[in-house]
Amino acid sequence: MCLAIPAKIIEINNQMANVEVGGVSRQASVILLPDASPGNYVLMHAGFAISLVDEEEALETIKLFEQLAAGQ
Amino acid sequence: MSLPFLDEFRQGAHLRALMEKLNERxxxxxxxxxxxxxxxxxxxxxxxxxxxxxxxxxxxxxxxxGCPVCVTANADIDRFLEISLIPGVIVTTFGDMLRVPGTRMGLAQARGNGAQVQIVYSTLDALKIARENPDAAVVFFGVGFETTAPTVAATMIEAHENGIDNFLVLSAHKVVPPALEALCNTPGLAVDAFLCPGHVSAIIGPEAYEPVADAFGIPCVIAGFEPADILQSMIMICDQMTSGRAEVELQYTRGVRPGGNPAAMAIMQKVFQPADAEWRGLGTIPASGLAIREEFSAHDAAQRYDVDVSYSREPAGCLCGAILTGIKTPRDCPLFDKGCTPDHPIGPCMVSSEGACSAYHQYEI
Amino acid sequence: MKSEDRILLAHGSGGRLSRELVESVFGKIMSNPILDRMDDAATLKLEGRLAFTIDSHVVSPIFFPGGDIGRLSLTGTVNDLAMMGAIPLYISAGFIIEEGFRLRDLEIIAGSLQAAALEAAVQVVAGDTKVVGRGAADGIFITTCGLGSIPQGIMLSGSGAIPGDQIIVSGTIGDHGAAILSHREGIEFDAELKSDCAPLGALVGAMIEASPNIHVLRDPTRGGVAATLNEIAYASGVDIEINEEKIPYRSEVRGTCELLGLDPLILANEGKLVAFVAGSDSEIVLETMRKHTFGSEATVIGMVQNQASSRPRVYARTLLGSRRIISMPTGEQLPRIC
Known part of the structure; x- marks a missing residue:
């Protein structure tokens, strides 16, 4: 129901962030995510950052997949 | 160049390993x-x-x-279409809605009949159109769940604070937990577990599903959207089933925090209040919709435009209702791939690319 | 005429202004011995089997990264000829211009059409201009016709695919569609995205020379690779299977598609081709293509199989190893948020 993709915040001016996905950049509002700062990855939905991507958790999950794949 | 936090969850080797484990479980x-x-x-x-x-x-x-296009009642779609035909109105909506058929016509036909329709990627784009067209009323059709509703709310607050009075919203937003409960109470429903929406959960938090897991004994796993996420979530569901647990578990740990996103919730609640809402296929569910609060009524298209949609009815023969509750699959529908195709959709499940019928038709027929 | 001038209805009236426009813009920019005669029709001497085609171009925006409607209207028609194995030779171009269109823009468009013609080694030998009132057209529409000669023994058709054929794409997929989307009103974003818009005649010439066993050539324009493969599967009565991991994309195209919720397989390409080649010849064709500017990233993405069910199907082998159907795309490309 809700497409949101990880985008990297490049800079923030006046609650509007310049975010980047695979070399494509766009403006996104960070009004729903007051803690966001440049360098963060955020989930972007319909032009708004809606959640921070927790990089540590992501790496944890990826590690789990790697272990699983290595075990076979 | 890779796409960080997407590509890592699409690795063929990982997917095959996950699939093997899922088979085991x-x-x-x-x-x-x-x-x-x-x-x-x-x-x-x-x-x-x-x-x-x-x-x-x-x-x-x-x-x-969980497809907003699919569960939006025909009456809401017809209301939006009627508004689109009022002179001096520019209607804006997400691309998902353009091909949705109403009772008498769809938005694409309304556009053919002179309606000014602009597809936007974000509500902020709709607000920009309102700024650039001060003499027109710019009506945004707000569909979607808790992921989308805060973005619409934030835009309405901006319009309100900046005196952009020609920006209006027709709210057909819905919230997920009451619908899940209604679904669990549906006779004939045979669901053993829920794969819960990751991005709705990023806003409302995992706790929102606890009543469902507790009261109905149905395991709920909140999943991310990459194939590895979905496979891992299914493994987690199998584990719960095998061990006789029915809990809310979070697979999408990188995207969802306990408690969700309180700032987004506060903005959503500032603009919207719970209201009964009609869901296609599920009927009217108490407190499952989002109505615009009195403070923002100047931006409420439903209040400004009193249009008659008493003619609204659901398409005959279409099983979208039963498909949305999982009682039937798209293949069970007599119209599927017969009268109803992505080129000529009859029911909304065929319109939205994420609708069950369209997804089946595109990728699996 | 001065460059800040705008096109008036009178420019299409057939009178003095019409002549001035034709002479100062089209005649000047596209000058060649056949066009310069300015007769009612071009006279041409041609032999053998000919390929003849027409294509209308209505792109919005008119100027986009990597090209404009002028270049597009030339390459589109040249490529249609090339896909039949023809050597593109002559082009005619009809311009429908909206009143008020900037003359300077028309000059730029005519200039890039001519530049593309030189690149493709074709001549624009006939033209027409009409001006319509404000609102009756969206800036400018260009229709081009093309004539090409087919070398002896060349017989290409969408119905020629046979089981065992390898399917080659000449480079990255979706560049044109993504570049256009990035500049479309309401969804603008910034990216190093360029349309791939290019004439493919020379590439095709080299391929045909390298192998007599090329069965189908198609340029996957509107509807993208998904539409092209479906058309060929239907016309040839075969199944097609492509491998998702093998399809080349630029990261910006992937980023665009993730952002907008689109499938890159349905984005238009304007400088790419899909070739169906007998398995035995796929290596030599691939090698030949890679030596060419417009084929340097050519790669095999799949193969043709016997039709296994009641209708021809196009499948993708997914990352998971399962098969999904790639269906004929429907309707316009719209960004989705859901």
């Missing part, structure tokens, strides 16, 4: 399980990556009511 199940993916974006991802075709026989995925 599925072998331990006492009986076949039916997992409902609540969210339309999950339906899309499942079809797109051929997950359904790769599943062991003991796991069946069924598509739930």
């Amino acid at each position: 599925a072998g331990e199940l006492a009986r076949p399980v039916r997992i409902m993916e609540v969210c339309g974006t999950h339906t899309m991802a499942i079809s797109r990556h051929g997950i359904r075709q790769a599943l062991p026989e003991s796991i069946q995925l069924i598509s739930g009511p």
Whole structure:
């Protein structure tokens, strides 16, 4: 129901962030995510950052997949 | 260049390993399980990556009511279409809505009949159109769930604070937890577990599903949207089933925090209040919609435009209702791929690319 | 005429202004011995089997990264000829211009059409201009016709695919569609995205020379690779299977598609081709293509199989190893948020 993709915040001016996905950049509002700062990855939905991507958790999950794949 | 936090979750080697583990876990199940993916974006991802075709026989995925285009009642669509035909109105909406048929016509036909329709990627684009066209009323059709509603609310607050009075919203937003409860109470529903929507959960938090898991004993796993996420979530569901647990578990740890996103919730609640809402296929569900609060009534298109939609009715013969509750699959519908195709959709499940029927038609027929 | 001038209805009236426009813009920019005669029709001497085609171009925006409607209207028609194995030779161009269109823009468009013609080694030998009132057209529409000669023994058709054929794409997929989307009103974003818009005649010439066993050539324009493969599967009565991991994309195209919720397989390409080649010849064709500017990233993405069910199908082998159907795309490309 809700497409949101990880985008990297490049800079923030006046609650509007310049975010980047695979070399494509766009403006996104960070009004729903007051803690966001440049360098963060955020989930972007319909032009708004809606959640921070927790990089540590992501790496944890990826590690789990790697272990699983290595075990076979 | 890679796409960080996407590509890592699409590695062929990981997917095959996850699939092997899922097969193992599925072998331990006492009986076949039916997992409902609540969210339309999950339906899309499942079809797109051929997950359904790769599943062991003991796991069946069924598509739930999480496609906003699909569950929006015809009366709401007709109201928006009627408003689009009022002179001096520019209607704006997400691309998903353009091909949705109403009772008499769809938005594409309304555009052909002179309606000014602009497809936007974000509500902020709709607000920009309102700024640039001060003499027109710019009406945004707000559909979607808790992921989208805060973005619409934030835009309405901006319009309100900046005196952009010609920006209006027709709110057909819906919230997920009451619908899940209503679904659990549906006679004939045979769902063993829910694959819960990751991005709705990023806003409302995992706790929101606890009543469902507790009261109905149905395992709920909140899943991300990449194929690895979906497979891992199904493994977690199998584990719960095998050990007789029915809990809310979070697979999508990188995207969802306990408590969700309080800032987004506060903005949503500032503009919207709970209201009864009609869901296609589920009927009217108490407190499952979002109505615009009195403070923002100047931006409420439903209040400004009193249009008659008493003619509204659901398309005849279409099984969208039963498909949305998972009781029927798209293949059960007599119209599927007969009168109803993505080129000529009859029911909304065929219109939205994430609708169960369209996803089946595109990727699996 | 001065460059800040705008096109008036009178420019299409057939009178003095019409002549001035034709002479100062088209005649000047596209000058060649045949066009310069300015007769009612071009007279041409041609032999053998000919390929003849027409294509209308209505792109919005008119100027986009990597090209404009002028270049597009030339390459589109040249490529249609090339896909039949023809050597593109002559082009005619009809311009429908909206009143008020900037003359400077028309000059730029005519200039890039001519530049593309030189690149493709074709001549624009006939033209027409009409001006319509404000609102009756969206800036400018260009229709081009093309004539090409087919070398002896060349017989290409969408119905020629046979089981065992390898399917080659000449480079990255979706560049044109993504570049256009990035500049479309309401969804603008920034990216190093360029349309791939290019004439493919020379590439095709080299391929045909390298192998007599090329069965189908198609340029996957509107509807993208998904539409092209479906058309060929239907016309040839075969199944097609492509491998998702093998399809080349630029990261910006992937980023665009993730952002907008689109499938890159349905984005238009304007400088790419899909070739169906007998398995035995796929290596030599691939090698030949890679030596060419417009084929340097050519790669095999799949193969043709016997039709296994009641209708021809196009499948993708997914990352998971399962198969999904690639269906014929429907309707316009719209960004989705859901």
